Amino acid sequence: MLGCGGFIGSHLLDRMLGDGRFRVDGWDPEDGKIQAHLGNPRFRLHRRPANAPETRAELEQAVRSADAVINLAAICNPSEYNTRPLSVIHANLFDVYPVILLCAEHGRWLVNLSTSEVYGRTIAGYLPGGGYDDPDLYELREDETPLVLGPVRNQRWTYACAKQMVERLIYAHHMEDGLPFTIIRPLNFFGPRMDYIPSRDGDGVPRVLACFMAALLAGEPMRLVDGGRARRTIVSIHEAVDAICRILERPQAAQGEIFNIGNRDNEVTIAELADRMRKTYARITGDARYNDHPIVETSAEDFYGAGYEDCDRRMPDLTKAERLLGWSPKVPLDDILLETMTHFHEAHAAGRPAAAGP
Numbered sequence: 001m002l003g004c005g006g007f008i009g010s011h012l013l014d015r016m017l018g019d020g021r022f023r024v025d026g027w028d029p030e031d032g033k034i035q036a037h038l039g040n041p042r043f044r045l046h047r048r049p050a051n052a053p054e055t056r057a058e059l060e061q062a063v064r065s066a067d068a069v070i071n072l073a074a075i076c077n078p079s080e081y082n083t084r085p086l087s088v089i090h091a092n093l094f095d096v097y098p099v100i101l102l103c104a105e106h107g108r109w110l111v112n113l114s115t116s117e118v119y120g121r122t123i124a125g126y127l128p129g130g131g132y133d134d135p136d137l138y139e140l141r142e143d144e145t146p147l148v149l150g151p152v153r154n155q156r157w158t159y160a161c162a163k164q165m166v167e168r169l170i171y172a173h174h175m176e177d178g179l180p181f182t183i184i185r186p187l188n189f190f191g192p193r194m195d196y197i198p199s200r201d202g203d204g205v206p207r208v209l210a211c212f213m214a215a216l217l218a219g220e221p222m223r224l225v226d227g228g229r230a231r232r233t234i235v236s237i238h239e240a241v242d243a244i245c246r247i248l249e250r251p252q253a254a255q256g257e258i259f260n261i262g263n264r265d266n267e268v269t270i271a272e273l274a275d276r277m278r279k280t281y282a283r284i285t286g287d288a289r290y291n292d293h294p295i296v297e298t299s300a301e302d303f304y305g306a307g308y309e310d311c312d313r314r315m316p317d318l319t320k321a322e323r324l325l326g327w328s329p330k331v332p333l334d335d336i337l338l339e340t341m342t343h344f345h346e347a348h349a350a351g352r353p354a355a356a357g358p
């Protein structure tokens with residue numbers, strides 16, 4: 001498991017090591033989120049990035065003896081796509097290619113965590129007046145939907161483009177060398193341990209959940225980029241991990257396939273998400289003033305810098321995941337937010353200022 005120390009990896013380890021049937025060799029320089037597993041005899045952590053030259057022999061040995069190679073390693077934070085574009089391209093493309101080659105050479109099953117961002121913007125999003133009354137123009141279907149990325153000067157797309165190239169490399173090796181593969185396209189997995197709270201356990205601008213949570217904890221306004229009009233569908237990390245485990249348990253059904261993993265029922269605009277989060281936080285703290293926690297609007301340029309462009313909407317078609325994996329997510333957004341925000345509140349609330357209120 002490459003990148004085992006991150007948000008998804010930490011939850012996947014909880015499930016796989018808790019289950020007792022798996023033995024995991026993990027690579028990650030960070031272990032803060034996986035402390036609970038460090039002494040587990042079924043888990044071996046290599047505290048290095050998988051691309052470190054000195055780890056090559058160990059990695060090759062592990063790939064040769066593995067039933068599956070799960071790649072979770074990525075720079076996947078939108079605030080870095082246009083500010084550190086070369087690092088983003090290297091981490092998400094060039095650092096992954098040697099792993100693809102090893103899997104192809106040894107005929108090992110590569111389960112690659114890609115991204116819904118490979119779809120880019122929807123066709124509806126480009127039509128004057130919008131075309132959102134026609135699902136054919138916005139629904140994301142793994143094997144049919146065109147992948148529509150913006151211009152090169154909008155460097156937001158460095159990540160999507162690198163991830164798309166990895167998908168195409170994997171597919172090409174499948175066709176030419178018989179590489180067994182499964183590609184997962186996550187759509188906004190939310191849960192405890194996602195990202196970090198700036199200036200508390202990390203630095204920079206994390207994804208929206210942690211940005212809004214940080215604002216609530218600090219008594220500062222939640223900031224809506226471009227009015228918070230973009231839409232996202234949000235799925236529980238626990239159900240997402242269940243989907244990954246179903247893939248691992250069903251090689252015959254899952255190999256050679258690309259799967260969207262998301263939850264169609266949990267679609268919100270980012271403006272709605274901000275409102276749901278402040279109401280959830282009022283419930284968690286018992287402080288009704290959070291119901292009216294300030295929300296302000298900001299431009300994408302001010303928030304992310306030049307070269308940011310947003311994905312307008314992400315509505316996954318999930319019929320393949322249901323048909324081949326028997327997976328269909330059920331946890332409603334309010335339950336996901338309650339669990340996740342309670343986790344952050346318990347980890348960080350001590351010493352926070354009182355609610356800012358109107």
Ligand code: UGA
Pocket residue numbers: 076077078115116117159186187188189206207208209211212223224225226228230232270310311
């Ligand atoms: C990110 C990654 O790029 C994807 O690869 C990943 O799959 C996805 O997260 C995910 O979690 O699945 P995105 O959803 O655009 O994509 O990332 P966020 O940073 O969570 O932004 C979501 C929306 O919230 C965007 O419209 C953004 O402009 C907005 N936002 C973010 C705000 O309005 N305020 C903030 O403080 C932060």
